[in-house]
Amino acid sequence: MLAVLGFVAVLALTTGLIHLYLWKRLVRDTTHPGRWRRVGGIAALVLALLVPATLLGTQAGLYWLAWPGYLWLAVMFYLLVVLVVLEVPMLVTRLVLRRRLAAAEPTTAAPEPVLVAAAEPTTAAPEPGLVGAAGPPEPPAAGAVTAAGHDPGRRLLLARGAAIFAGLTATGITGYGVRTALGPPRLDRVQIPLAKLPRSMDGLRIATVSDIHLGPLRGRAHTERIVAAINRLDADLVAVVGDLVDGSVAELGPAAAPLRDLRSRYGNFFVTGNHEYYSGVEEWVQEVDRLGLRVLQNQRQEIRARGGVLDVAGVNDLDATGTTGLAAGPDFAAALGDRDPSRPVVLLAHQPLAAVEAAHYGVDLQLSGHTHGGQVVPFNLVVRLAQPVVSGLGEVDGTKVYVTNGAGFWGPPVRVGAEPQISLVELRSA
Structure with missing residues (x-):
């Protein structure tokens, strides 16, 4: 029993770290701060606790935990494998997008000199476009490049695409694996x-x-x-x-x-x-x-x-x-x-x-x-x-x-x- 408890302790720590990584890639990177991110965080925590609970529960005769717990363990494993494999192409894609966005950013021309008239002050409002014109700055348009050279919209789309691909792949492989394991x-x-x-x-x-x-x-x-x-x-x-x-x-x-x-x-x-x-x-x-x-x-x-x-x-x-x-x-x-x-x-x-x-x-x-x-x-x-x-x-x-x-x-x-x-x-x- 001590060997089993030791194994469960190591597995709990490992699965905790894995679920933290899955939360970052599947929840934090794919959602905006707010309700859905909180729901995803709670789900990740519950699933992380499910794995050691299944191992201990089945030892204590709580066999109803076996199917959901062990199936999630398989899906978790393949989510981890697919997401880790995707890290390199995702990184390359982000670098390529960053370079393209930087190359497409317009250059700012040097201002032309402005003649200043002598003497009399004027109270007329400045014409639009003249130096010294007042007014608040325009907000950045959707999809605009930030100061750091990132496009938040495209990064979000890329993260969601990777998450969907990983989810479909992991569940598909797990389904095939269940059919094989339960077969003759x-x-x-x-x-x-x-x-x-x-x-x-x-x-x-x-x-x-x-x-x-x-x-x-x-x-x-x-x-x-x-x-x-x-x-x-x-x-x-x-x-x-x-x-x-x-x-x-x-x-x-x-x-x-x-x-x-x-x-x-x-x-x-x-x-x-x-x-x-x-x-x-x-x-x-x-x-x-x-x-x-x-x-x-x-x-x-x-x-x-x-x-x-x-x-x-x-x-x-x-x-x-x-x-x-x-x-x-x-x-x-x-x-x-x-x-x-x-x-x-x-x-x-x-x-x-x-x-x-x-x-x-x-x-x-x-x-x-x-x-x-x-x-x-x-x-x-x-x-x-x-x-x-x-x-x-x-x-x-x-x-x-x-x-x-x-x-x-x-x-x-x-x-x-x-x-x-x-x-x-x-x-x-x-």
Whole structure:
């Protein structure tokens, strides 16, 4: 819970700064002082508070906050991205307009000398246009250039155009992302050669799924659809590589129950992800085991199939490092240290980063999730800074790493550039 509160605090500060920027670009720059600017300011404040309120509220069971809060989080993200991208062309456009206005400004001619008559004073009113004529100055016409070289009318029009473009783009991308995230998971088939795999085991198939994320926005129907899709694959093994839930067994036990219907020839396996540690990992380990999945907690299982032998190992999530008991952190030595090195081994580990340590134990293949494939472009670029592989097949120090995009989502019900996915990994003898 402390980890969640810390995350919410950081997110609240970040979203506060983001909403300040959005207020400047979408409200202050597009309105005159007065009623509408005040309304926009209040709306920005309410939306800024909605994000941390949603995260805390859903933890407390206020699930009605989930849809408006998470949808706004997605729209906010894409508003920020589009407006930041527009900063450069907007700046260039303002500079070009300023130069054109300055070039079009008429030059002031030097005054002609005026002859002054001698002697007698006159009381006649001066003629218009003569030096010394009285009268107030003419007010500047609408659209006139100010002393600073700006045209307020054109600047306002430019700001409103950018705001409309950003709003339409952000809502359009979010709508597409919602449709993708709530749609059926795509099947990804991949063949991976393993040098140690016996020829008799060539073609062994492992159905791999991660990041199902049962929670306030996804329930039992989501699990049923995933189970049905996996069962259609007629796989030899099933691997569920973490982040099954975002909530307790009491809240989500019925939603996870369809997992008991998973079918495979040689076994169904599960390893913990970081979100299990936010949701009561001890209870979930027992619940998943009760549903018929073998939970590999720093353990290894020998698979004898087709006249060959394969080791399937699993480690607890990296985020549990330093903990003990049933919720203990990863222990690669316990899972891999005393195995027969002539056998191929497939390691189930939630985070791709685990491959850095797994490579020291000669792991042939690691199956992971966690990244969601980035979930929303361009966030995938940020994920690359933390994980060695974001999506698909890669390699870390000689260990092959396959990362599936996940079948669910976390936070906003949005996926852009990373469809939900179930993967069928086919092992081939090299």
